[in-house]
Amino acid sequence: MIKKLKRRFIVLAVCALFVLLAVIITVMNAVNYRNLIADADEILLLLSHNRGTFPGFESSAPIPMPEGTRNDAPFSDVTDTFMPSGHGFGKMSPELPYESRYFSVLLAHDGSVMHSDVSRIASVDEQTAIQYAQIVAEKDRQTGFVGSFRYTADHVEDGMQYIFLDCGRKLDVFFSFLYTSLAVAACGLLIISLVLIVVAGRIIRPIAESYEKQKRFITDAGHEIKTPLTIINTNVDILEMEFGENESLSDIHQQTNRLTNLTNQLVYLARMEEGEQTTSVPLTDFSLSELVQETSAPFHTLAASRGKTLLCEIAPSITLHGNDIAIGQLVSILLENALKYSPTGDTIRMSLSGQGRTATLTVINTSANAIDPATIDRAFDRFWRSDSSRNSDTGGHGIGLSIARAIVTAHGGKISVAPIGTSVFKITAVLPLR
Numbered sequence: 001m002i003k004k005l006k007r008r009f010i011v012l013a014v015c016a017l018f019v020l021l022a023v024i025i026t027v028m029n030a031v032n033y034r035n036l037i038a039d040a041d042e043i044l045l046l047l048s049h050n051r052g053t054f055p056g057f058e059s060s061a062p063i064p065m066p067e068g069t070r071n072d073a074p075f076s077d078v079t080d081t082f083m084p085s086g087h088g089f090g091k092m093s094p095e096l097p098y099e100s101r102y103f104s105v106l107l108a109h110d111g112s113v114m115h116s117d118v119s120r121i122a123s124v125d126e127q128t129a130i131q132y133a134q135i136v137a138e139k140d141r142q143t144g145f146v147g148s149f150r151y152t153a154d155h156v157e158d159g160m161q162y163i164f165l166d167c168g169r170k171l172d173v174f175f176s177f178l179y180t181s182l183a184v185a186a187c188g189l190l191i192i193s194l195v196l197i198v199v200a201g202r203i204i205r206p207i208a209e210s211y212e213k214q215k216r217f218i219t220d221a222g223h224e225i226k227t228p229l230t231i232i233n234t235n236v237d238i239l240e241m242e243f244g245e246n247e248s249l250s251d252i253h254q255q256t257n258r259l260t261n262l263t264n265q266l267v268y269l270a271r272m273e274e275g276e277q278t279t280s281v282p283l284t285d286f287s288l289s290e291l292v293q294e295t296s297a298p299f300h301t302l303a304a305s306r307g308k309t310l311l312c313e314i315a316p317s318i319t320l321h322g323n324d325i326a327i328g329q330l331v332s333i334l335l336e337n338a339l340k341y342s343p344t345g346d347t348i349r350m351s352l353s354g355q356g357r358t359a360t361l362t363v364i365n366t367s368a369n370a371i372d373p374a375t376i377d378r379a380f381d382r383f384w385r386s387d388s389s390r391n392s393d394t395g396g397h398g399i400g401l402s403i404a405r406a407i408v409t410a411h412g413g414k415i416s417v418a419p420i421g422t423s424v425f426k427i428t429a430v431l432p433l434r
Contacts, residue, residue, distance in 0.1 A: 006204055010196050017192055021185040029178050036170050040150040041143065043100060047163050048154045052104030052117055054097040101166035105133035108159040121166060133162040225263050229256050266399070288320040288327065288359055288431075292352050295331040299339065307344040310335070313351040318359050321434040322411045330407045331361070333400045334427055338365035341425070354433065358413075361429045364420070379417045379427075380405045404429070 047053065103124055106115040111134070118129050132146055136153060137160065143152050148168040154161045201208075236252050243249075296312050303310040320327065338348045342365040349364045380401045401417075404427075408415040413431040420426055 005207065006200050009204055010193070010200050013196050014189070014193050018189060021189060025181050025185050028181065029174075032174055032177060036167065036174055037150070040165050040167050040170070041152070043096070043102075044143070044150060044152040044163055044165055047102060047104070047165070048152055048161070051156075052102075052161065052163050053120075054100075102164060103129045104161060104163045105129050106156070106159060106161050107133055107137060111137065114158055123166070124164075129164070132164060136162050226260065229260050229263075232256050262399070283322055284324065285319055285321050285434075286324045288318045289314050289316050289352060291324055291328055292331055292350075292361070295328045296335060296350060299335045303339060303348060306339060308339065308342060309347045311347060311349050313349075313353075315353045318352065318354040319433070320359060320411075320431060322431070326407045326410070327431075330404050330429065333404045334361070334363040334429070337400055337404075337427075338363050338425075342366050357433050359431045359433055361431070362426065364424060364426045367423050367425045380415070401427075 046055070101121040101123070103118040103121045104116070105113065108114050113130055113133075116126050116129050116133075118124055118126050124132075132149065132151075135146055136144075136151055141153070143150070145151070145167075146164070148166065148171050149164040150167045151162055151164045154163070233253065233256050236249050236256070240249055293312070293314050296310070296314075300310050335348070335350065338350075342348060346366045349362075351360075351362045353360050353362075405415050408429050408431065411431055413429060415427065415429040418426050418428070
């Protein structure tokens with residue numbers, strides 16, 4: 001149990017860290033990519049307002065330079081003059097026209113090429129530019145990506161103008177940051193995982209010590225209680241031989257037997273939850289079908305004596321690798337539970353089936369009391385009963401299903417309980433086959 005708790009703690013901590021890193025990496029790269037798109041669209045919008053070129057920056061004209069160079073007018077003044085208002089461009093960097101690589105193509109409404117300009121890019125010739133424009137025309141989208149080029153499509157009087165901006169460098173920077181952040185996150189996750197594996201034992205040590213003390217207390221108390229119970233029973237037998245049987249002595253016998261049975265079950269449950277019971281007994285391959293058939297046989301007579309009916313459907317030739325004694329006790333617990341808490345005249349159904357690599361054992365009975373769906377998950381808790389008064393008239397201690405769950409868990413299986421309607425109780429145990 002402690003090993004499972006340690007593994008669960010490590011898995012949960014690593015998963016929480018993974019989710020946190022994933023959120024951080026996603027947000028950072030999403031913002032980075034959004035800024036890249038926003039910058040590109042801002043430049044394209046500026047170009048589209050000036051028919052595919054920067055304001056005051058005609059390719060055939062002298063290049064405007066900042067103040068203090070050979071041009072009289074500073075470039076910032078030129079951009080302020082030609083910059084469209086109301087679009088949030090602000091001050092454009094004087095270096096932007098020199099840094100940007102773009103081309104434009106003007107297509108007529110019939111798809112023919114009217115004009116193309118590739119003077120501001122060296123990696124794309126006129127034919128390639130026209131192919132890009134035709135691809136975008138088929139997509140019929142106003143903006144998007146074609147390869148590493150961000151484009152915009154604008155309606156003009158002559159047709160459609162397509163402007164393409166080379167975002168290759170920015171995309172390279174974006175993907176470089178993305179891969180670097182993923183690598184750093186992966187390394188960090190690996191390092192933290194290794195650290196958790198090392199320190200997990202120290203973190204859960206208080207819990208482990210508390211659990212060991214609880215288990216030791218149950219075991220020691222069980223042994224300490226057995227001795228006085230044996231003495232009490234022996235003295236009661238002596239008194240019965242001297243004075244004969246009477247109601248008081250019978251009650252003492254009954255209660256000591258109940259206490260002895262409870263003590264044995266608690267010790268058995270503590271060992272099963274820690275896995276000692278299955279490891280101390282050699283695991284073997286045995287016929288699960290025959291074991292269930294043999295274990296359930298006496299319950300037919302017991303059910304009939306209580307005015308109930310037991311129906312069994314057992315699939316043949318199912319073999320299980322495990323502890324046959326513990327599995328036999330599992331079958332007995334489930335059938336005893338069904339007989340105790342079902343009303344007179346009820347039909348109890350037990351089935352065993354095999355599918356793939358699992359065997360499924362199911363017991364269905366009608367509950368004498370109404371089933372509360374809100375508390376049904378507590379059926380496997382120790383000392384829990386559906387009757388809040390915890391009446392012991394049935395002779396049980398409310399610990400049988402806890403032992404059943406411990407047996408199934410020790411064999412690597414799962415057990416669950418589910419109500420059918422408001423009065424039918426269904427327990428399903430799934431055991432892995434090897």
